Amino acid sequence: MEVSVNIPDFSRRSLLRGAGAAGAGLSVGALGAGEAAAASPAAATSAEAPPRKGRTMVDTPFERHRTVRVGLVGLGQRGGSMIDLYLALEGVRVVALCDPVREKAERAAKKVTDAGQPAPALYTSGEEDYAALCARGDVDFVYVATPWDFHFEMARTALREGKHVGVECPLALRVDELWELVDLSERQRRHCMQLENCAYGRNEMRVLRMAHEGLFGDLLHGAGAYLHDLRELMFDPDYYEGPWRRRWHTKLRGDLYPNHGFGPIAGYFDVNRGDRAVRISTFGSPALGLAAYREENMPPGHESWKESYIESDMSISLVQTAQGRLIRLEHDVSNPHPYDRLNVLAGTKGVFEDYPPRIYLEPEMSGDEWGDFDKYADRDHWLWKEHADPPGGHGGMDYVMLFRLMQCMRLGLVPDFDVYDAATWSSPVPLSHASIKAHGAPQEIPDFTRGEWRKKRDGLDSEQPDDPQG
Incomplete structure (x- = not known):
């Protein structure tokens, strides 16, 4: 079934010519009215898998690395903090840094030398200097923490240069781009990963273990979300250092950030490991929140007054799997709301709901009272038993995610x-937009595995290595 997904493709070169470095890493300027009107639509996409051009990456291990040599692209809000965690990991060396704002690269380089590592190479000579970092012979893994519009090009460049690459959410914004990265990963025999940190949250990993132990019975439905009031940050030039994230609200109507909700639920349901996300239907509310915030807080003449917001304040998607399970995804960053990822899992024997965490399982519980989730701490994932008080932000999940990734690279593990998974978790970005435009009509989610999803295999519910140090 052909699905026309008309998603604007911002001119990357015109974006990069704009104001200073974006908060997520690279320079991003404002699109003028003429540029926005000239943005070209995405190519038509198909749910049918194109012929495979390489070999499957399913169950493909990393080659062993005594030391994992990392290059970081983007040193703003995210990259500038994540470098601290790379430097805290054993067997990891930061060898190269890239950001067009040299001061940011130098500040990050000082962290490297302060940690006792050799001074890293710096790439600060223009908007495409990341390509030179990717071409280095002494880089094993490229980490991309830049504005979303550059994720695809940077991941593609890293793969073409024979590097493993990890990308902050989302992996790419178009279905054809997702397919290209799948094909490149298979041809180059290099992993391309969505760094979905929320899947490594303590609660998420405990629920994952409990689900796979059968405590919830046969799994029926789950829910995940990104409900986060970002209004002040999106209008703050010192946080994102440019309007890049706010400007996406003038271009897309659907779920701009599905990964944090989708990733954990996909783990519970073994998506791509015995089940598959088949189709998505999305409905969206009016787009009122950002305009209302602007009315109350932005002075006359502010650049945002030229913007027309179309992104649904609340988008609600229903994803159905091959086994008939349901996944509900919600996205709202434009209205007052305490931070919430929902994180709901329900089966024939009980249900878990997060924010705050609470559980109800039969036969241990009865009546109308929720149970105490803390009583199930003995079922924590081994990563959280080994790292009970991890450093870093987001409750330690960033560190746990990077520790496990670097461990897999050092030990040569799958x-x-x-x-x-990266392509599946990012696919709701374009497909939810298409569904809303089609009044909620279902959009087929491609089988990026090309049939390999039927094979049961390990995923986030991994076993602890016998020799974690190799």
Whole structure:
């Protein structure tokens, strides 16, 4: 079934010519009215898998690395903090840094030398200097923490240069781009991964273990979300250092950030490991929140007054799997709301709901009272038993995610997630937009595994290595 997904493709070169470095890493300027009007639509996409051009990456291990040599692209809000965690990991060396704002690269380089490592190479000479970093012979893994519009090009460049690559959410914004990264990963025999940190949250990993132990019975439905009031940050030039994230609300109507909700639920349901996400239907509310915030807080003449917001304040998607299970995804960053990822899992024997965490399981519980989730701490994933008080932000999940990824690279293990998971978790970005435009009509989610999803295999619910140090 052909699905026309008309998603604007911002001119990357015109974006990069704009104001200073974006908060997520690279320079991003404002699109003028003429540029926005000239943005070209995405190519038509198909749910049918194109012929495979390489070999499957399913169950493909990393080659062993005594030391994992990392190059970081983007040193803003995210990259500038994640470098601290790379430097805290054993057997990891930061060898190269890239950001067009040299001061940011130098600040990050000082962290490297302060940690006792050799001074890294710096790439700060223009908007495409990341390509030179990717071409280095002494880089094993490229980490991309830049504005979303550059994720695809940077991941593609890293793969073409024979590097493993990890990308912050989302992997790419178009279905054809997702397919290209799948094909490149298979041809180059290099992993391309969505760095979905929320899948490594303590609660998420405990629920994962409990689900796979059968405590919830046969699994029926789950829910995940990104409900996060970002209004102040999206209008703050010192946080994102440019309007790049706010400007996406002038271009897309659907779920701009599905990964944090989708990734954990996909783990519970063994998506791509015995089940598959088949189709998605999305409905969206009016787009009122950002305009209302602008009315109350932005002075006359502010650049945002030229913007027309179309992104649904709340988008609600229903994803159905091959086994008939349901996944509900919600996205709202434009209205007052305490931070919430929902994180709901229900089966024939009980249900878990997060924010706050609470559980109800039969036969241990009865009546109308929720149970105490803390009583199930003995079922924590081994990663959280080994790292009970991890450093870093987001409750330690960033560190746990990077520790496990670097461990897999050092020991030559199959990673917990792969390019097929990355493509699946990011596919709601374009497909939810298409569904809303079609009044909620279902959109087929491609089988990025090309049939390999039927094979049961390990994922986030991994076993602890016998020799974790190799």
